[in-house]
Amino acid sequence: MPKASPRRLFQFSLASLLLLMTIAAIGVGVYVASVGRVERATLEGLVTMRGEPLVGTITLTPAGKTAKPRPLRATINDDGRFSFPEASISVGAYSVSIDAPPGGPSGPIPAIYNRATVLAVDVLPGANEVNFELR
DSSP states (O other), rough: OOOOOHHHHHHHHHHHHHHHHHHHHHHHHHHHHHSOOOOOEEEEEEEETTEEEOOEEEEEEESSOHHHHOOEEEEEEEEEEEEEOOGGGBEEEEEEEOOOTTTTTOOOGGGGGGGTOOOOEEESEEEEEEEEEOO
């Protein structure tokens, strides 16, 4: 069996090292891309108070142990409808707070719908629709 020259051994080692580094870089890139991906969704619905459309704001706050939860807000229109576009909301659980302007046609909103909210929603991938009937 012929003996490999030191130069040939060096070239083989260098080529092997470059191949391993390329494979590792591709693997890290794929991993980072999959970890950094946040699944987005849409959410829309209707808010009524005693059967009548409510005008105001709806706020979603991520549920769970989030260091600094970033609330998301949407306007509730004159017809009681609201919409969070896809770019603004990610899949997950949220607590829901609903507010109306003081002296509005719906009257005061009970604290269980805002300051001490009992409302929640689980946003799933894709289009979501949820209606809130306040009493």
